[in-house]
Amino acid sequence: MADYDIPQELRYTREDEWIRIEGERVVIGVTDYAQQQLGDVVFVELPAVGSGIERGEPFGVVESVKAVADLFGPVSGRVVEMNALLAEQPELVNSDCYGDGWMLVIEPDEPSEIEDLLVASDYRQHVKDRAD
């Protein structure tokens, strides 16, 4: 299996989003595995601040030269920040997916939903299962 960066402190979806818990808020992005699978990211479409996202439902789109991929809500909540930089520099998703390539900050409706997300070791196994 190729080498993928899967930080220990984050939680993950089976659709390859990560979340970072920052107090009452949750930061959302896509994983290193996702960005490597996509290749050069050339377009990101995200919901506006103030809109809601639903757990398990598409909230946005990330496109590479060849592929279009939906982004799925890790938990339900309200968007409080959106990474506007990605409109001009979608390549940040490739170069720094856990940092400057972040996508949304939300306030979860139901913080207990976070407990349903994968921990790093389980996500690593999930990536491996698909590579085999």
Add this chain to the structure above:
Amino acid sequence: MSGLQRTPLFEAHERLGARLVPFAGFELPVQYGSILEEHAAVRERAGLFDVSHMGQLHLRGPGATAAVEWLVSCPVASLRVGRVRYGCLCNEAGGVVDDVTVYRLGDEQWFLCVNASNIEKDYRWVVRHTPAGVAVENRSAETALLALQGPASLAVLDACSDPGLGALPRFAFTHAKLGAAQVLVSRTGYTGSDGFELYCAAADALALWETLCRAGAAHGLAPAGLGARDTLRLEAALPLYGHELDDETSPLEARLDRFVKQGGPAFLGGEAIERRRQAGHRKLLVGFELMERGIPRAGYALALAGSEVGVVTSGAPSPTLQKSIGLGYVPPALAEPGTRLEVKVRGRGLSARVVATPFVRGSTRVSSEGASRG
């Protein structure tokens, strides 16, 4: 990926870490690293593609020239030995069976380079429409094809052969020894940049690939996959069978007028193509650019004031122009450059306008002023 064919270079692609995908029944490299970098390598330096999946149908014997003249839309009897022409195989209804390059190997000796997805269909078609005295042979499996494309291509070739290939004009070919491999060197390509297509025996393909990679190292040569091949051909507005062309579409609807005999020697499908032209085409192929962010994809609707008028056949972000471009079919009244359209992307209509093609000319990066012409 069982049941897929592999080219003689499959192991070389694996060693390079290529991402391999199914395409036209073959397992082929879509990219080695970044499609954008491979695209830039071709426009600025040189890229090397394995396109051994493409097919080669040979015709020879008395009557071969007349048979090819009947089979393809472009005039060929006037072609000199050592020259290549692009054209279409057309059906009786004026649709396109395949688009091909036609090579004149001898007085009565020819081969057609055909699309991988159409090899079997084309072979049956050619056999059916060729008189018995002409031998038709499908040499696709034993023939490898590498495409060396980009402004540094000639320098790469010169570094591994007797110099002189620079004298080869566009759409001409010759035979040369490159390293240990005997190669048919054709100054053609599918990228819109200068370059060569190199045919050799499948058994020599790996040696040729390695010879070119070694010689190319000093010139910034990069292996390039199908992903870059697609964005490059789209910038050059070159059609892709199954997208811009199919069994129903007339080559004139696809704006291939230059490659269709009109008033010249008769050819299969020619009468239907002329009849359809006189009746008036219902659709024409146009190039368009997006005027806002987003990416048009094949199958998305083209609309005018909200109502659907056509369909996108190919679309991508243009790495050279730094904007999204596409090809699609619209009614003739909407085919003029400057016409405003919308591309329906996930329910929204993104503004686009019809532009002259090719989107990108020549081998070098064009300025944004140059790009916005038309």
